[in-house]
Amino acid sequence: MRIVLLGATGFVGSHLLPQLSRRGHHCRVICRNRERARHLRLIPGVELVSGNAFDPDSLERALDGADAVINAVGILNERGRGGRGFHRAHVETVENLLSACRATGVRRFIQISAINAGKGDSHYLRSKGEAEQRLRVAGHVDETILRPSVIFGFGDSFFTRFAKLVRWLPVLPLACPQSRLQPVWVGDVAAAVGEVLVRPETVGEVLELVGPRVYTLRELVELSARLSGASCWIVGQPDPVSRIQAFIMDFVPGKPFSTDNYKSLQWDNVSDDNALPGLGIEPQPVRAIVSAYIGGSPRQRRLDRWRDLSRP
Structure with missing residues (x-):
C-alpha cells in the first residue's frame, strides 16, 4: 500500500515508520526540511518529499x-x-488534508487523536475533537479515528521528562497527583495503525487504545523515580495549588506544565473499551518497557532502543 504520513519526525511517527516498513508498505513522508529528515531514508520503502501541512499544493x-x-x-x-496553536496543528491540518484528499481521490484516512477528544475546555482536547468532527462530516473519506491514552516509549515526553526532573530535583511538587491514566506503548499504537489499514471493517470507527493497567499520575512519577534510581521527594499538590502552579508554568520556557495540561488532567485518561485485543494486539505493561529506556546505562538504553523499534 502507498501511504502518505504526516508527523513522521515526531515521537509517534518515528516509531510508526519502521512498523509500516516491516509490513511492506511504501511510505511517503512530507517534511519541511528533507536534509534534517535524511535519517529516515535508512528505513526501507520510505520516500521523502518536500512540503508541509499548510501548503495545499504540496499536499496534493x-x-x-x-x-x-x-x-x-x-x-x-x-x-x-x-x-491558536492547537487549532492550527490539529484542526487546520485535517482540513488541509481533507481538501487534498478530495482533489486527489484518496479515501482511506487514519487519524491519531486522543482519549477525551472534544471534552472540557482544554484547547488540546477541544481541537482534537474539532478535528474528529471535520472527518466525520467530510463524506469523501473512509476514516478510522484512533484515540490513545498517554503514549510512552523511547523518546517520549512523559516518562523521560519526569525521569530527568526527579534526577535533578530533591523535591518535586506534583500537580494533579490523583489524575488517572492508562498509558499505552507506542509500539502497540503503531501496530494498531498497521492493523486498521488492512481492516475495512474499521472504517467509520473510533477506537480507544490503552495499556493493561490504570495508574494515578503520582504512581507513574514514583515509578519513574524508582527506575531511574532517584531519591526525589514527590509532593502531591491540592487542586488550587495545582491550578496556580500550571499558570506559573505557562510562562516558563519550554512549558514543562501548563494551564491547558491541567485542564486535560481533569478528565480520567482511561477506557473500559480497549480496541487493542480486538486488533490482535496484547497491550504491553508500562514497567517492562520503561525500565529499558530510563534505567540502566546509556549504552544499554541505546541497545534497548533498537530492540524496541525492531519489535513486530
Whole structure:
C-alpha cells in the first residue's frame, strides 16, 4: 500500500515508520526540511518529499497516487495561551488534508487523536475533537479515528521528562497527583495503525487504545523515580495549588506544565473499551518497557532502543 504520513519526525511517527516498513508498505513522508529528515531514508520503502501541512499544493502533490493518508501530527503545548496553536496543528491540518484528499481521490484516512477528544475546555482536547468532527462530516473519506491514552516509549515526553526532573530535583511538587491514566506503548499504537489499514471493517470507527493497567499520575512519577534510581521527594499538590502552579508554568520556557495540561488532567485518561485485543494486539505493561529506556546505562538504553523499534 502507498501511504502518505504526516508527523513522521515526531515521537509517534518515528516509531510508526519502521512498523509500516516491516509490513511492506511504501511510505511517503512530507517534511519541511528533507536534509534534517535524511535519517529516515535508512528505513526501507520510505520516500521523502518536500512540503508541509499548510501548503495545499504540496499536499496534493504528495497525496497523488496514494492509497491512504495517516495523520500523526500533534502538539501537547502551544506558544501563548489562546488555543491558536492547537487549532492550527490539529484542526487546520485535517482540513488541509481533507481538501487534498478530495482533489486527489484518496479515501482511506487514519487519524491519531486522543482519549477525551472534544471534552472540557482544554484547547488540546477541544481541537482534537474539532478535528474528529471535520472527518466525520467530510463524506469523501473512509476514516478510522484512533484515540490513545498517554503514549510512552523511547523518546517520549512523559516518562523521560519526569525521569530527568526527579534526577535533578530533591523535591518535586506534583500537580494533579490523583489524575488517572492508562498509558499505552507506542509500539502497540503503531501496530494498531498497521492493523486498521488492512481492516475495512474499521472504517467509520473510533477506537480507544490503552495499556493493561490504570495508574494515578503520582504512581507513574514514583515509578519513574524508582527506575531511574532517584531519591526525589514527590509532593502531591491540592487542586488550587495545582491550578496556580500550571499558570506559573505557562510562562516558563519550554512549558514543562501548563494551564491547558491541567485542564486535560481533569478528565480520567482511561477506557473500559480497549480496541487493542480486538486488533490482535496484547497491550504491553508500562514497567517492562520503561525500565529499558530510563534505567540502566546509556549504552544499554541505546541497545534497548533498537530492540524496541525492531519489535513486530
